[in-house]
Amino acid sequence: MNEPLRIDVELGARRYPIWIGAGLLGQPARWRGAIGGRHVLVVSNDVVAAHYLDRVVAGLGADLAVATLVVPDGEAHKTLATSARIFAALADLKASRDATIVALGGGVIGDMAGFAAACWMRGIAFVQIPTTLLAMVDSSVGGKTAVDLPQGKNLVGAFHQPRAVIIDTGTLDTLPERELRAGLAEVVKYGALGDAPFFAWLEGHADALLHRDPAALAHAIETSCRSKAGIVARDETEQGERALLNFGHTFGHALETAGGYGTLLHGEAIAIGMLLAARLSARLGRAPAADAQRLQTLLARFGLPTELPTGSDPQRLLDLMRLDKKNVSGRLRLILWRGVGHAEIASDVAEGAVLEILAH
Numbered sequence: 307m308n309e310p311l312r313i314d315v316e317l318g319a320r321r322y323p324i325w326i327g328a329g330l331l332g333q334p335a336r337w338r339g340a341i342g343g344r345h346v347l348v349v350s351n352d353v354v355a356a357h358y359l360d361r362v363v364a365g366l367g368a369d370l371a372v373a374t375l376v377v378p379d380g381e382a383h384k385t386l387a388t389s390a391r392i393f394a395a396l397a398d399l400k401a402s403r404d405a406t407i408v409a410l411g412g413g414v415i416g417d418m419a420g421f422a423a424a425c426w427m428r429g430i431a432f433v434q435i436p437t438t439l440l441a442m443v444d445s446s447v448g449g450k451t452a453v454d455l456p457q458g459k460n461l462v463g464a465f466h467q468p469r470a471v472i473i474d475t476g477t478l479d480t481l482p483e484r485e486l487r488a489g490l491a492e493v494v495k496y497g498a499l500g501d502a503p504f505f506a507w508l509e510g511h512a513d514a515l516l517h518r519d520p521a522a523l524a525h526a527i528e529t530s531c532r533s534k535a536g537i538v539a540r541d542e543t544e545q546g547e548r549a550l551l552n553f554g555h556t557f558g559h560a561l562e563t564a565g566g567y568g569t570l571l572h573g574e575a576i577a578i579g580m581l582l583a584a585r586l587s588a589r590l591g592r593a594p595a596a597d598a599q600r601l602q603t604l605l606a607r608f609g610l611p612t613e614l615p616t617g618s619d620p621q622r623l624l625d626l627m628r629l630d631k632k633n634v635s636g637r638l639r640l641i642l643w644r645g646v647g648h649a650e651i652a653s654d655v656a657e658g659a660v661l662e663i664l665a666h
């Protein structure tokens with residue numbers, strides 16, 4: 307295999323590496339050093355475990371006390387109840403404060419295992435092994451961990467940075483087509499929010515990405531991780547710039563909650579959400595309508611939805627948006643844009659304008 311690439315998330319004493327390479331899981335010497343103490347709990351789901359759990363456990367080696375917990379697949383299981391199962395598994399393992407949780411899977415497993423690591427004995431180490439494109443380019447980096455409540459997504463969580471992120475791009479070989487496309491929505495987000503040349507590169511390489519060309523995928527993952535690592539290092543706890551990563555997310559989370567988790571994939575909801583944000587920006591005269599059209603064209607090429615699901619209730623969506631974590635003192639804060647590559651925080655958007663966009 308080629309030499310893996312290393313990108314550091316520069317957080318001083320908590321700095322950690324993102325390793326990117328094809329075949330990394332079969333090269334444990336490159337990532338085992340991220341494990342500190344003797345106790346390790348590998349958390350995965352039934353789908354991912356069937357493909358990769360044995361490889362990870364074998365890589366951890368016999369001199370560690372390794373336990374595994376395989377939970378059911380899906381966002382519907384990103385709950386406090388499943389977290390309680392992780393705590394019970396840690397207790398069974400007699401995990402001490404130097405234990406490590408390894409999260410093997412997509413964003414659901416990464417968020418939930420990271421949340422458990424943040425809570426167990428007030429915080430133990432964890433390592434992210436993301437296996438979806440979405441988790442590789444977004445959720446595994448940056449230390450946001452959470453579980454969902456029936457009232458809304460990610461409402462209970464903590465900032466807790468991993469010790470390392472191990473991206474084996476070879477695991478994408480088994481990722482279903484629809485999940486790959488959903489991950490591409492988050493890749494587009496980096497271009498849309500702050501990197502116009504990357505957006506143009508995506509327009510030029512859409513087919514290569516859809517055909518899983520390894521070089522194109524590696525470039526997309528690297529660029530996305532560099533972008534996220536830079537933003538997280540500058541604004542770890544989202545006092546400012548990091549909020550831009552939520553471009554499309556206030557709308558998107560509302561759509562996910564309204565549809566019941568599991569109807570729209572997260573990336574699909576974000577695709578619609580980014581377009582709604584772009585259309586609202588155009589409606590408010592903040593950005594050219596042509597840029598919203600350009601975004602729509604790219605997302606459509608990736609086979610992503612570009613319209614609200616039929617039967618969506620605008621008022622209900624707006625109500626859900628009011629529960630968003632970015633809001634301050636009950637006022638909507640949205641991420642809008644000036645056009646491709648220029649997202650910005652908007653705290654002054656009238657709810658009437660949002661309703662109009664949701665009603666069309």
Ligand SMILES: NC(=O)c1ccc[n+]([C@@H]2O[C@H](COP(=O)([O-])OP(=O)(O)OC[C@H]3O[C@@H](n4cnc5c(N)ncnc54)[C@H](O)[C@@H]3O)[C@@H](O)[C@H]2O)c1
Nearest residue numbers: 353379412413414437438440441444445450477480481572
């Ligand atoms: N923490 C963050 O900063 C952040 C950012 C974005 C999204 N998220 C969260 O991430 C979650 C979505 O993550 P996701 O899109 O990865 O979903 P997911 O974890 O549900 O994975 C998607 C599907 O792909 C399967 N899968 C995963 N890897 C596979 C592989 N290599 N081969 C075959 N199947 C595979 C999974 O079992 C699942 O069915 C949401 O809960 C969202 O809130 C968090």
